[in-house]
Amino acid sequence: MRETIGFPRALLFYYYYPAWRAFFESLGQICVVSGETTKAVIDSGIKVTVDEACLPVKAFHGHALSLSDTCDRVFVPRLVSVEKKAYICPKLMGLPDMVRQNCSGIRRILDPCIDMSRNSRAYKREVYATGRLFTGNGRKIHAARERAKQTYQAFAKLLQGGLAPIDAMTRLDLLDTPGDNGSRSSLGISTPAKAENNRPLVIGLLGHPYIIYDSFLGMNVMERLRLMGAHVVTMDMLSPQVIEQEAAKSKKRVFWTIGRKLLGAGYYFLKPGIVDGCLLMSSFACGPDAFIGEFLQQESIRSERQVPFMTITVDEHTGEAGVLTRLEAFIDISERSMLR
Template sequence: MGVRVGIPRALLYYHYYPGWEAFFRALGAEVVLSDETTKAILDRGVRDAVDEACLPVKLYLGHLANLRDKEVDYIFVPRIVSVERKRYLCPKFLGLPEIARFCVPGLPELLDIEINVYERYHKSKQSLEKLASLFGYSKQAGKLALQEAKVAQKAYEARLRQGYTPQDVFCGREKKENGRIKVAVLGHAYNLNDPYTSMGLLEKLREMGAEVITTEMMLPEEIKRGNDFLEKEIFWTFGKELLGAAFHLLDEGSIQGIVLVVSFGCGPDSLICELVERIYRREKTVPLLMLTLDEHTGQAGVITRLEAFMDMLRWREAI
């Protein structure tokens, strides 16, 4: 039996899992996912985390503990500093391996390679290729595995731009017919797509008759155009994408409403969402709903606010 590599079903799982899975499978590893989020997994993460941690980090720690119980040989916890030139991710991604080791006892060995393309991609590529030797493969095999990962990741991102959500792709669901009301739902993919912590809000909006648009469904050039009005671009990758998507959609005038989803205690989002909210409220053309999630958020309250928001959008369309 091959080496068992665990991947937590949290944080950047929703961005990069297809590429990660293809990479490890090409190296003969068995990829083991943590279970889908439950109250027990979240509660375990909350118990292990420091009080100041945001909801996504608490959830990530719960998934690490879940993988520990599955007796995997390794857990993939990369230190992701930057995924594009001259941009950073949130600081929590920089210290994720240390957070994991400090907060969750008894973990197996972590594959904590550094991915940092702030200046150049070469060193990160070498780090990924070196993982091949850990599984008994040559450097050339590592290069081939990396190529397979790129192909899988590109195909995944193409599906997202066709209007599928990550959960649609992972579960093999067909894309549902577009609703009558276009609603942009903007936030980090790990906040929007975890069925438990998001209360399934994307599916609920679809059931209420909305055509849901997320950042991942938009083209890079559209997001870039949305950021063009800034004198200086945002240096957080995900913040830049959220801001660009929000301003492009406002300028295009193609949406009837926007829902901003943020986790309580998120530093970058406290700035980004404030900018978006100010501009939308100043323009007064597109209604905006802000949802803040934490471990205490109740489903009934979220559904009530979504229903009221959709009723208001239908009323606006009718007059």
């Protein structure tokens, strides 16, 4: 039977939706995505979650609730690990339990457990078990898995080539409309900053994908930086080899996948001659970010050229005006460092 599967536009949707969509569509299912994050979405998530939850988890609940009336199932994977000997944040491991407990209005949750920490066998078993919910034909599931793999590879290539996830999904025809990041005037920016030599200011932007690529949670920072005249580079544009090489400089291996990626990209950005300023967007109440931010802060002080480094922490109370003022000051300092 054909079912409609709803995907909350939050958390690791920004990395894995293309693969999951390819998988389910190959099995004849219909995939729909919740709308962009808005204040109403956040408010509905806040109403059902505990205060201690981080903003992205609250947003996920709001997105999941927005799909409850229109979908047969809402996709809430239990993400334990996406690579050997490394893990995803515990809040994502417990996400289906949280959503079941907090969102009684959601009829059915589709919650495959993704755990690649030891080997890929358990992961394959889970993918086939998920496929069997929709077909008894093993070959079809195998073909769907292959299509998901190819789609993921094409998507990852577009990210490395410089596209943001929503734009890459649109390019692959996986979303109907590109993200609307707002016009210059609606973002409160009148004059782009001018670099005083012949090259643009380069800013390394760090942050979890569900913050920096979500224009509401991330306060449109990526677009604001671009409108201020900066060329923005994110960790997704770096090769995995560069990230691993840099992250290996940490005395102890960071076993959180995204934390390690942030650290590796941050160490790389803070080397002389790579970027003119490095900005970390973090969520209040995020455990992994608390120490990653500290490591990067120390590295920026130690580094030979002292690349300007700033952290912006967002929560449901973050005001736009305060962020804009800090961004302008950051651009100003980065320009001065560029001219040194």
